[in-house]
Amino acid sequence: MDAKKTDTARLRLVQRLDVTGRVLLLPRMTPFGTRFLAASFRAFGVPAVVMETYKGLSLGKEYTSGKECFPCQVTLGDILYFLQGEKERLGSRFDPRRYVYFLPESDGPCRFGMYNKLQRLVLDTFPEYRDIAITYLSTQDAYSVAGLLPAHKARYFRRVAYVAAVIADVFDRIVWRVRPYERTAGMTDAFMEEAAWDMEALLERVGEARDFQALLDRVEEVARRAAGFVDPGIARKPRIGIVGEIYLRTHPESNQDIVRQIERHGGEVVDASIAEWINFVSHERLRKMKRQAALAFRRKDGRSLKEAVRAAGLQKVEIAYQAWRLKQVYDRVLRHLDIQPDHSIREIEKFLDGGRHFSFEIGTEAALSIGGALAHVHEGFHGIVNVFPFTCMPSTICSAILKPILAQKRVPYLDAPYDGTVQPNREVALRTFVYQARQYRDRQQNGNREV
Incomplete structure (x- = not known):
């Protein structure tokens, strides 16, 4: 498979997928809002975790060019810092397949719509992170949660x-x-x-x-x-x-x-x-x-x-x-x-x-x-x-x-x-x-x- 087809295949790991039972990683945005969103996920059987924020900013800047807007660097730093800590904590028990990284997107001209694609490519530069899926909600369908949870749970x-x-x-x-x-x-x-x-x-x-x-x-x-x-x-x-x-x-x-x-x-x-x-x-x-x-x-x-x-x-x-x-x-x-x-x-x-x-x-x-x-x-x-x-x-x-x-x-x-x-x-x-x-x-x- 040539490089272009490989990249396209990897970007498919940015998708809607059922996150039930997998550790859902949320980058913190607001003092209360992200915590309450994570609690809502946990109420429906998803072990959601709010990652520490801003401690990995140097990592976020290291793997970006500076042309991205600042939140991209912050959230990228958050996920890399968290995964680095999990690797050190778990050692050989670290299994990337048990994590799903949650990073919403928007349509339109804002660069925010490309954050999760760029961060997918960055995660792929680390062999140990390639199997960590990225899931999202999108403004394109008004943040529908279809696909993230079983149909009988998603609406509620x-x-x-x-x-x-x-x-x-x-x-x-x-x-x-x-x-x-x-x-x-x-x-x-x-x-x-x-x-x-x-x-x-x-x-x-x-x-x-x-x-x-x-x-x-x-x-x-x-x-x-x-x-x-x-x-x-x-x-x-x-x-x-x-x-x-x-x-x-x-x-x-x-x-x-x-x-x-x-x-x-x-x-x-x-x-x-x-x-x-x-x-x-x-x-x-x-x-x-x-x-x-x-x-x-x-x-x-x-x-x-x-x-x-x-x-x-x-x-x-x-x-x-x-x-x-x-x-x-x-x-x-x-x-x-x-x-x-x-x-x-x-x-x-x-x-x-x-x-x-x-x-x-x-x-x-x-x-x-x-x-x-x-x-x-x-x-x-x-x-x-x-x-x-x-x-x-x-x-x-x-x-x-x-x-x-x-x-x-x-x-x-x-x-x-x-x-x-x-x-x-x-x-x-x-x-x-x-x-x-x-x-x-x-x-x-x-x-x-x-x-």
Whole structure:
């Protein structure tokens, strides 16, 4: 077999495969979200493990050229570091066939869609890792889990995993709402870490039975207790909205813990949610089904039209289900703590002003970042930060569009690109940005008079 055919055959190891009973390796992205996703997998019989992150960055950089965007280097480093540790721990008992590496992908122009293919080729340079399969979820079919689990489990797993993602978003927002105002330094993080372990255990215990009531009750209890940590004597701080590339904005190690940095300088942060992205992907699939139906109608292709209409109907049901579950979770928390509600996709699209600023038809995260940032401004936020990998195309588009719009509105805006290096002026830039946000807030409170 020639080299080209060999490479093609190896890339087939990036596939949907039943992961039941095999150790599923998840790269960590969010403080809570990846942990809750792993717990959801374990509830359905998959021994999922969240790998340590950022400790293998030097390995990730060694086996990449630097032309890849930063999350590719981070996740590659994570899997190589983990496997290196497993080899040392197990010795001759190390069996690559018992592991499956989980690395989702997206369609469209983003390089993210090629991460798992590139990392397949890198793993193949190590003879001992060649039999480690890579599996994925894709935006192309709205993160369908068909093939990863037996058919009778896949549908229900997806529902549990979505609710777990919303709960993780809510846990993040509880932290961001409470920590800047906590009575004793460190109490919020300590409590929420304990709550996260409890939630993981609960997801494992009730996930397959889909006992959503138990999950909702636990979330409400966490919110009720966390609300008691807020010191009412601390005045409300300027609110900062973070948008940008989904991995960088949610991975504290990669963004050099920008949320805590902003908090340290006197701001209160709300980062864009994971559920917002999942909901966007679901809406994008509905748009795709509608386009296919319109094309089939023009071509007078009755069979294709029927299939597209049926698929669009099912997707509408999925979107309605997600909206219902999201509202359930947030309503429970809002009884006790005024966290920032999540944006609906319809609301975000509204702030794109009928395509004048950008269009969902173009796709990419730029649509969410631009619409989400403008929604935050409408909600009274005092500054916007765009967090992204250096050279990221969608975020560069976002910057080009948001900068002039927000400058006209006199809303402070900051681009925060990352590539693993430490920029000596980043601290000054953040401190200055939060100071500007405080000035903007004070002008707003004083009727736009200079202060």
